[in-house]
Amino acid sequence: MTEDEVIRFLERFLPSAPGLVQGPGDDCAVVDLGDRWWLLTADAMVEGVHFSLSYFTPYFLGRKLAAVNLSDVAAMGGQPRFALLTLAFPAPPEEDFLRDFLEGLTSKLAAYGAHLVGGDTVKGPALQGDLALIGEAAAGAVVFRQGARPGDLIFVSRPLGASAMALELFQKGEDPPEPLKRAHLDPEPEVELGRVLAEEGLASAMLDVSDGLLKDLSRLCRASGVGAEVEEEAVPLAVDELPGLSRPLRDYALFGGEDFALLFTVPREKERALRSRLASLSRKPHRLGRIVPGEKLLLRRADGAAEEVSPEGFDHFA
Amino acid sequence: MTEDEVIRFLERFLPSAPGLVQGPGDDCAVVDLGDRWWLLTADAMVEGVHFSLSYFTPYFLGRKLAAVNLSDVAAMGGQPRFALLTLAFPAPPEEDFLRDFLEGLTSKLAAYGAHLVGGDTVKGPALQGDLALIGEAAAGAVVFRQGARPGDLIFVSRPLGASAMALELFQKGEDPPEPLKRAHLDPEPEVELGRVLAEEGLASAMLDVSDGLLKDLSRLCRASGVGAEVEEEAVPLAVDELPGLSRPLRDYALFGGEDFALLFTVPREKERALRSRLASLSRKPHRLGRIVPGEKLLLRRADGAAEEVSPEGFDHFA
Numbered sequence: 001m002t003e004d005e006v007i008r009f010l011e012r013f014l015p016s017a018p019g020l021v022q023g024p025g026d027d028c029a030v031v032d033l034g035d036r037w038w039l040l041t042a043d044a045m046v047e048g049v050h051f052s053l054s055y056f057t058p059y060f061l062g063r064k065l066a067a068v069n070l071s072d073v074a075a076m077g078g079q080p081r082f083a084l085l086t087l088a089f090p091a092p093p094e095e096d097f098l099r100d101f102l103e104g105l106t107s108k109l110a111a112y113g114a115h116l117v118g119g120d121t122v123k124g125p126a127l128q129g130d131l132a133l134i135g136e137a138a139a140g141a142v143v144f145r146q147g148a149r150p151g152d153l154i155f156v157s158r159p160l161g162a163s164a165m166a167l168e169l170f171q172k173g174e175d176p177p178e179p180l181k182r183a184h185l186d187p188e189p190e191v192e193l194g195r196v197l198a199e200e201g202l203a204s205a206m207l208d209v210s211d212g213l214l215k216d217l218s219r220l221c222r223a224s225g226v227g228a229e230v231e232e233e234a235v236p237l238a239v240d241e242l243p244g245l246s247r248p249l250r251d252y253a254l255f256g257g258e259d260f261a262l263l264f265t266v267p268r269e270k271e272r273a274l275r276s277r278l279a280s281l282s283r284k285p286h287r288l289g290r291i292v293p294g295e296k297l298l299l300r301r302a303d304g305a306a307e308e309v310s311p312e313g314f315d316h317f318a
Numbered sequence: 319m320t321e322d323e324v325i326r327f328l329e330r331f332l333p334s335a336p337g338l339v340q341g342p343g344d345d346c347a348v349v350d351l352g353d354r355w356w357l358l359t360a361d362a363m364v365e366g367v368h369f370s371l372s373y374f375t376p377y378f379l380g381r382k383l384a385a386v387n388l389s390d391v392a393a394m395g396g397q398p399r400f401a402l403l404t405l406a407f408p409a410p411p412e413e414d415f416l417r418d419f420l421e422g423l424t425s426k427l428a429a430y431g432a433h434l435v436g437g438d439t440v441k442g443p444a445l446q447g448d449l450a451l452i453g454e455a456a457a458g459a460v461v462f463r464q465g466a467r468p469g470d471l472i473f474v475s476r477p478l479g480a481s482a483m484a485l486e487l488f489q490k491g492e493d494p495p496e497p498l499k500r501a502h503l504d505p506e507p508e509v510e511l512g513r514v515l516a517e518e519g520l521a522s523a524m525l526d527v528s529d530g531l532l533k534d535l536s537r538l539c540r541a542s543g544v545g546a547e548v549e550e551e552a553v554p555l556a557v558d559e560l561p562g563l564s565r566p567l568r569d570y571a572l573f574g575g576e577d578f579a580l581l582f583t584v585p586r587e588k589e590r591a592l593r594s595r596l597a598s599l600s601r602k603p604h605r606l607g608r609i610v611p612g613e614k615l616l617l618r619r620a621d622g623a624a625e626e627v628s629p630e631g632f633d634h635f636a
Contacts, residue, residue, distance in 0.1 A: 094319075
């Protein structure tokens with residue numbers, strides 16, 4: 001079973017719980033507590049699979065683990081609050097390592113209003129950090145993956161591909177330019193923007209770009225029962241040029257993972273309101289295309305030709 | 319750093335979060351949400367460290383992972399509600415394995431009123447299941463580790479040692495008697511009893527026996543700033559005799575891990591109320607001794623001699 005198959009299996013398998021607004025299959029599970037909704041998410045990072053200590057210091061490893069989870073709460077439009085850490089170590093941890101890792105983790109959480117409140121440490125064959133994060137939102141003020149309708153416009157919150165470019169350079173033993181390095185080691189979860197889009201009802205569907213634009217867009221489309229048409233030239237690239245990469249820049253933006261930008265759809269009649277709200281936050285809109293009926297994902301090239309694409313992204317089991 | 323040193327490091331390191339009633343250092347973190355308190359806990363099981371598939375089927379592995387976490391919520395007196403699972407696999411999981419594991423996990427959660435609502439699957443070098451569990455309680459109706467006072471009586475909710483005895487037999491390739499097998503593979507978290515003790519204000523301090531009676535009692539004492547005197551003869555044993563074990567039966571009750579009984583202290587003036595309440599639940603009281611001033615843990619033998627004991631329990635890093 002691939003990762004997506006496991007997730008679909010979980011979705012089919014799990015019965016609905018009392019008070020559960022949204023179960024597996026979105027960035028967070030959502031639980032109804034009356035006037036507040038709680039958002040629950042968990043994400044893990046395993047040494048040798050998701051990172052290497054050859055380019056991650058313990059401090060940035062802590063920050064990245066926080067960011068990955070904060071981004072899931074951001075993608076629903078929530079406010080992160082409390083985190084639980086489970087840390088597996090192959091050998092008793094060094095105090096320096098633990099301090100640096102926790103300083104990274106807690107500083108990143110605190111920057112977005114969240115706090116580490118507990119957890120567990122265990123022995124294991126590889127260094128593995130699992131974080132469970134709890135966020136909150138006003139009841140109803142949450143954006144799911146499944147709200148996109150034909151005609152809605154597709155936006156992404158910032159240029160894409162920087163994290164995957166940095167990863168390739170790290171893996172070759174090279175030193176990426178500083179902004180790319182930061183995009184991979186210390187990505188910025190879009191907590192503020194996510195809240196604005198949810199609280200002001202601007203987005204009809206949303207998720208974060210964690211496994212590549214096309215793969216994540218195909219998830220949004222599947223959840224909403226729609227298709228999408230993306231203009232290739234409209235996909236914003238993290239850099240204009242960068243020597244030493246094995247593939248065209250555009251590939252990193254379309255297929256590269258771990259950008260943690262927000263990908264969201266906006267009803268056409270709200271585009272003006274969105275643009276003026278983004279301007280007030282000094283943020284630039286990046287409109288990629290539009291939602292269409294059907295289930296296909298079409299990539300339209302500059303010459304007007306449209307090609308159906310398969311969302312080959314990053315799969316941990318591929 | 320040993321596991322206890324890591325936990326103490328975390329306690330010192332982590333600043334207090336807004337709304338946080340209790341941080342790391344108890345069975346759950348406790349968060350104030352107005353009229354309800356939420357209890358947050360996370361516990362992991364790693365293949366080769368916490369279990370072997372030579373004696374765990376996937377179904378019972380799921381039930382055990384649920385039980386370990388349910389017991390943490392029980393130990394605060396809470397009602398379990400929502401769980402997040404992170405599952406690491408060395409290879410793409412088989413559908414049969416996943417189904418059996420999830421059936422075990424979700425059936426055990428459901429038996430205590432809790433539901434799996436989300437999570438993450440990742441590739442990793444060993445099979446590892448991490449569960450984060452969220453429980454709730456009425457504001458203030460929670461029992462911490464730190465409330466024991468000199469003169470309080472010490473109780474345990476049921477006989478001890480069965481899980482550690484079964485584990486030794488499993489590891490020798492033998493087949494333990496059914497009740498012992500069940501104690502290790504499918505332990506019963508004391509959710510109902512924990513709630514009664516908390517809601518009716520009967521216990522002054524409480525935790526669950528996860529790492530051995532003496533080790534966990536020493537944690538309760540350290541948290542409360544007190545000592546304890548335990549009558550060795552009063553410690554209830556899971557079995558009267560069992561051939562083939564390497565150590566005296568009493569050692570398994572004093573030092574054996576994973577019993578998941580509740581260990582709690584009761585002010586002397588509430589002993590009568592406790593006994594009558596336990597009788598109404600058809601539960602037997604097991605009084606072990608009493609809390610004393612100072613910080614020592616004394617084990618009093620049948621001949622009246624008291625020996626200071628060191629809480630040698632189960633340490634994952636030992």
